[in-house]
Amino acid sequence: MxxxxxxxxxxxxxxxxxxxIVLIFSQLNALFLVWLExxxxxxxxxxxxxxxxxxxxLLQTIVDGIKLVGKELITPARADRKLFVIAxxxxxxxxxxxxxxxxxxxxxxxxxxxxxxxxxxxxxxFSVLAILVGGWASNNKYALLxxxxxxxxxxxxxxxxxxxxxxxxxxxxxxxxSELVMAQQRVWFVFLQPVAALIYFICxxxxxxxxxxxxxxxxxxxxxxxxxEYSGMRFGLFFxxxxxxxxxxCAVATSLFFGGWHGPFxxxxxxxxxxWFLAKTYVLLFVLMWFRWTFPRVRFDQLMNFSWKVLIPxxxxxxxxxxxxxxxx
Amino acid sequence: MAxxxxxxxxxxxxxxxxxPQHPSTHGVLRVLLTLDGEYILEADPIIGYGHxxxxxxxxxxxxxxxxxxxxRMDYLSGLLYNHGFCLAVEKLAGIEPPERAKYIRVICAELxxxxxxxxxxxxxxxxxxxxxxxxxxxxxxxxxxxILDRVSGSRLTYSxxxxxxxxxxxxxxxxxxxxxFIKRLRSRxxxxxxxxxxxxxxxxxxxxxxIIDKDxxxxxxxxxxxxxxxxVAFDMRKVEPYEVYDRFDFEIxxxxxxxxxxxxxxxLEEMEQSCRIIEQALDQMPDGPYRQERVRLKVKxxxxxxxxxxxxxxxxxxxxxxxxxxxxxYRVHVRVPSFGNxxxxxxxxxxxxxxxxxxxxxxxxxxxxxxxx
Numbered sequence: 019m020x021x022x023x024x025x026x027x028x029x030x031x032x033x034x035x036x037x038x039i040v041l042i043f044s045q046l047n048a049l050f051l052v053w054l055e056x057x058x059x060x061x062x063x064x065x066x067x068x069x070x071x072x073x074x075x076l077l078q079t080i081v082d083g084i085k086l087v088g089k090e091l092i093t094p095a096r097a098d099r100k101l102f103v104i105a106x107x108x109x110x111x112x113x114x115x116x117x118x119x120x121x122x123x124x125x126x127x128x129x130x131x132x133x134x135x136x137x138x139x140x141x142x143x144f145s146v147l148a149i150l151v152g153g154w155a156s157n158n159k160y161a162l163l164x165x166x167x168x169x170x171x172x173x174x175x176x177x178x179x180x181x182x183x184x185x186x187x188x189x190x191x192x193x194x195x196s197e198l199v200m201a202q203q204r205v206w207f208v209f210l211q212p213v214a215a216l217i218y219f220i221c222x223x224x225x226x227x228x229x230x231x232x233x234x235x236x237x238x239x240x241x242x243x244x245x246x247e248y249s250g251m252r253f254g255l256f257f258x259x260x261x262x263x264x265x266x267x268c269a270v271a272t273s274l275f276f277g278g279w280h281g282p283f284x285x286x287x288x289x290x291x292x293x294w295f296l297a298k299t300y301v302l303l304f305v306l307m308w309f310r311w312t313f314p315r316v317r318f319d320q321l322m323n324f325s326w327k328v329l330i331p332x333x334x335x336x337x338x339x340x341x342x343x344x345x346x347x
Numbered sequence: 348m349a350x351x352x353x354x355x356x357x358x359x360x361x362x363x364x365x366x367p368q369h370p371s372t373h374g375v376l377r378v379l380l381t382l383d384g385e386y387i388l389e390a391d392p393i394i395g396y397g398h399x400x401x402x403x404x405x406x407x408x409x410x411x412x413x414x415x416x417x418x419r420m421d422y423l424s425g426l427l428y429n430h431g432f433c434l435a436v437e438k439l440a441g442i443e444p445p446e447r448a449k450y451i452r453v454i455c456a457e458l459x460x461x462x463x464x465x466x467x468x469x470x471x472x473x474x475x476x477x478x479x480x481x482x483x484x485x486x487x488x489x490x491x492x493x494i495l496d497r498v499s500g501s502r503l504t505y506s507x508x509x510x511x512x513x514x515x516x517x518x519x520x521x522x523x524x525x526x527x528f529i530k531r532l533r534s535r536x537x538x539x540x541x542x543x544x545x546x547x548x549x550x551x552x553x554x555x556x557x558i559i560d561k562d563x564x565x566x567x568x569x570x571x572x573x574x575x576x577x578x579v580a581f582d583m584r585k586v587e588p589y590e591v592y593d594r595f596d597f598e599i600x601x602x603x604x605x606x607x608x609x610x611x612x613x614x615l616e617e618m619e620q621s622c623r624i625i626e627q628a629l630d631q632m633p634d635g636p637y638r639q640e641r642v643r644l645k646v647k648x649x650x651x652x653x654x655x656x657x658x659x660x661x662x663x664x665x666x667x668x669x670x671x672x673x674x675x676x677y678r679v680h681v682r683v684p685s686f687g688n689x690x691x692x693x694x695x696x697x698x699x700x701x702x703x704x705x706x707x708x709x710x711x712x713x714x715x716x717x718x719x720x
Contacts, residue, residue: 063482159363163385163701229476230548239705241370312542314549315476317702318385 036128040117048261049079051303055261058307089250097247098155105152106248106255112144113262120269121195123279123292134195135187138270139180142225145263146172149234152256153244164243167318168234171224174325175231179221181333182214185340186274199278206277213336215275217329219302222267224321226260229310233318268302269295276302360388365704367396373470373708374715378692380704387704390696392689397719405679410436410510410646413679418504420681421717423466424660426459426495426505433508434589435655435666440510440648444639448512449591450632454525455495455507457621457628461532462491463660464618467712471611472543474709475552480543487535490528497521510646512638522629529622539615553607557695557707560605567694568687571662573711576613577605583658595627607710614712645674661685661712681720685713 053068053076060067068075093102119134121127131137146169153165187193189210190201201207208215224231235243245256272278276298279291286294316324366377375396381389401420405413417432418425430452437444444452469484492502498517499507507514543549564574574581580599584592600616602609648670656665662684669678688711696704 059478063479064486065482159361167385232476233702239702311479313477314472314543314546314552315702316548317552318700320551 032128036118037114040114040128044114044117044262044265045258047265048258049083051261051265052079052082052257054300054303055307055310058304059311062308062311083254086254087251091250091252092247094157094247097157101151101155102247103252105148105155106252106259108151109145109148109259110255110262112141113259113266115141116266119195120266121199121273121278122295123290124196126292127196130194130196132192132194135183135193135198135270135274138266139176139183142263142266143172143176145259148259149244152248156244156247158247160240160242161244161246164234164240164246167240168227168244170318171227171231171233171321174322175221175224175329178217178325178329178333179225181330181337182211182217182221183274185211185214185333185337188337188340188344195273195278199273199280202277203280204284206275206280206282208275211275211336211340213332214340215271217333217336218271218275219305220329221325222271223306223309224325226263226267226306228260228264228306230313230316231321232310232315233321239315264303264306265299268299268306271302272298363701373713375719376689376713376715378696378704378708380696380701382701385701387696387699387701390692390704392692394686394689394715394718397716399716399720401720402679402681405676407675409674410648410676411644413676414506414508415504418506419716420683420720421659421661421664421685421714422503423714424459424463425503426499426507427456427463427657427659428664429505429508430456430590431655431657431659431664432666433510434657435653435668436510436646436648438655439651439653439668439670440646442511442639442646444512445636446591446633447516447635448637450628451513451517451637452508453590453592454517454625454628454632455498455505455513457625458491458495458525458528459505460660461618461621462488462495464614464621465491467614467660468539471709471712472549474705475549477543477549480539483535483538483542487532490524490531494521494524494528497524509638512636514638516637525625525629529625532618532622536615536619544611544615550608552702552706553611553710555604556607556703557699557710558604558606559691559695559711563691563694564605567691569662569691570684570687571658571660571712572613572617573605573610573688574662575599576602576609578603581663583656583663587656589655589657591628592624594631595624597623597627607706610710610712647672647674656682659684661714661717662688683717683720685715685717689713689715689718 056078057067057074068078071077071081093099116138118128119131119137121130149168150165153161153168156162186198186207189207190198192198227234235245240246245253248256272295279295281287281289281294360381360383363380363382364377365380367375377393377396379391379393380387401416404416414429414432417428421428465484465488469481472480495505496502498515498521499505559569559573559577561577561579563569564577564579570581578601580601582599583589585599597620600613600620602613650670650672652667652669654665654667656663658664663682664684665682667678667680667682668676671677692707695707699707
C-alpha cells in the first residue's frame with residue numbers, strides 16, 4: 019500500500035508543498051516567538067519591550083535576523099572546524115521533521131504516520147547531539163561544560179518525558195497523532211492524566227533548555243554555555259531551533275493532553291480546529307515564557323536529583339496505575 | 348580498545364578562568380578555578396584590573412580635590428564614601444558641621460545605602476538566573492537616584508558633602524519625595540518576598556551555600572552584612588557611632604549560620620532599618636544653616652594623622668589620613684571592606700559547584716573597583 023501511494027503524483031505534491039509550508043511556518047513562527055518572548059518579558063518586568071521597528075516592534079526580530087545574517091561567522095582558532103560548522107545545521111534540521119506529523123487540524127497533517135509520536139521524540143534527541151557536538155568542537159571550557167550538562171540533563175529528563183507520554187499512549191493504543199487527538203473529543207487527557215501532563219510539561223521545559231532548567235546555557239555561570247563561541251547566523255540557528263523546539267513540545271502537549279484541535283468538552287463554538295490548536299499551543303508557550311521570567315535557575319545537581327528521585331518514580335507509578343486501571347475497566 | 352585509550356593514572360583536573368570578562372563577576376574580577384568536573388578544588392581571586400591609583404592621587408591633590416575620587420572607589424555607595432571622607436577630614440582639621448547638615452548627610456547616606464542594597468538584590472538574583480527582580484529593583488532604585496540627583500546634582504558618584512556641611516540645602520520637596528519613597532519601598536516588600544523569598548528554587552540555591560562562619564570572618568577581616576549574617580552584631584554605626592547615629596532607634600539585623608540565605612535576609616532587613624533611620628532623621632531634622640558660614644575650600648589640617656572608620660554598604664570602611672600641615676595630604680589610605688569579603692572566597696569556594704560559586708560571589712556583594720582603587 020505504501021509503495022502504491024509513494025508512486026502517485028499527489029503524494030509527492032503533498033509532501034513538497036508540506037515541506038515548503040513547514041519551512042516558512044517554522045521560521046516565521048520562531049521569529050514571532052522571539053518577539054513574543056521579548057514582549058512577555060517586557061510586560062512582566064513593567065516595561066514595554068521592543069517598540070521601535072514596526073507596530074509594537076513586530077518587525078524587530080526580522081531586523082535582528084537580517085543583522086545576524088550579515089555578521090561574520092567566526093570560527094575559533096583551535097576549534098574542530100567540521101564539527102563546529104555541522105552543529106548548527108544538526109540542531110535545526112530535526113526540528114523541521116517534527117512538523118510533518120504534528121496534527122494542526124483534522125485535515126492539516128502532512129503525514130499522519132502510525133509512529134508519529136515516536137518520530138518526534140526520536141528526532142528531538144538530535145538536538146542534544148548537536149549541542150554536544152557544538153560544545154565539544156568550540157574548544158572552550160564554558161561550551162564544553164554546557165555540552166556536558168546538556169547531555170546529562172537530556173538523559174535524565176527524556177525518561178520521565180517518555181514515561182508520561184506512554185500513559186497516554188496506553189489509553190489510546192496508538193502512536194498516531196490523529197487517533198490520539200480523536201480520543202479526546204469529549205474529555206481532554208489533562209483531566210484523566212493530570213500527573214502525566216504535569217510531568218510532561220516539566221520535562222518539556224527541561225528538554226528545551228528553558229529556565230528554570232536552562233543550565234546548559236546558564237548565562238550567569240557559563241557565559242552562554244554551549245553556544246559561547248558561535249556568532250552570526252550559526253548562533254541564529256541555535257536560537258531559532260530553541261524556539262521551534264519550544265513550539266514543538268507545546269504542540270505535542272496540546273495534542274496529547276489538551277485535546278489538539280478539539281474545543282473543550284466537545285464544544286467547538288464553530289471555530290476551526292487549527293485555531294483551537296494554535297491558540298492552545300500559544301497559551302502553553304506563554305506559560306513557558308512566564309516560567310523563564312519568574313524563576314531563578316535550578317542548580318545542576320538539584321536538577322538531576324529532581325529527575326531521578328522524583329519525576330522518574332512518579333511517572334513510573336503513574337504508568338503502572340494507568341495500566342492497572344485500563345486492565346480492570 | 349582498552350589499549351588504544353589508556354585510562355589516565357589520575358582524574359584530570361583543569362583550570363578555568365572565571366573572568367575578567369564574565370557576566371557575573373561584578374566588574375573586572377578574575378577568579379582562577381581549579382576544577383574537577385564541575386566541582387571547584389581551588390579558587391584564587393585575582394584583583395587589580397581596575398587599578399586607578401586613587402591613593403596616590405590623594406597625595407597630589409588638596410583635600411577638597413580628592414573628594415570626587417572618594418565616591419569613585421565604590422560607585423554603588425558613593426555618597427557613603429564621600430560622607431566618610433568628609434568626616435575624616437573634619438576630624439583631622441577639627442571642623443564641626445551644623446546640626447542640620449548632620450541630619451541631611453545621614454538621610455542621604457542611608458538613601459544611598461538602600462540604593463546599593465537594592466542593586467545588590469537585583470544582581471544577586473540575576474546571578475541565580477532570575478532576571479525579573481533586577482528590573483523591579485532598578486525601578487525602585489531609580490526613585491532614590493532621582494531624589495539624590497535633585498539635591499546633589501549627580502546620580503551615581505556624589506560629591507554632596509563639604510567640609511563643615513553639605514553643598515546645598517534640602518527643601519520640602521526632598522522631604523516629601525523621601526517620605527513617599529519609603530512608603531513605596533515598604534509596599535514593595537510583599538512583592539519581593541512572594542517573588543523571591545518564598546520561592547522554593549531560590550531557597551534551595553542559597554540555603555547552606557557558602558557558609559562564612561564567625562571564625563572564618565575574623566580571619567579574613569570580613570565585615571558588613573557578611574559578618575552580621577554570621578551572627579556578629581558588628582556595625583560601625585552602633586559600635587562607634589559617628590555623626591548623629593546614636594540618636595536613632597534602629598537594630599542591627601544578624602543571621603545565625605552565615606550562609607547565602609542569611610546574607611540575603613540581613614541585607615533585606617538592613618534596608619528596612621535604613622528606612623527607620625531616615626524616618627527618624629526627617630522628624631528630628633532641625634532648621635538652621637546647612638553648612639558653616641565660612642566655606643572652607645582649602646583645608647589646612649594641623650600636622651597629625653587620623654584613622655576614621657565608618658559603615659559603608661559593604662562593611663567597615665576607613666580612611667587613614669596623614670597631614671604634614673600643608674593643603675595636600677601626606678598619605679591617603681583607604682580600608683575597603685570588599686577586600687576581606689572577597690578573599691575569604693579562597694576557603695569558601697572550596698568543594699562547591701561552579702553554579703554555587705556564582706551564587707556565593709553574588710551573595711557577598713563585592714564591588715571590584717573598590718578593591719583595585
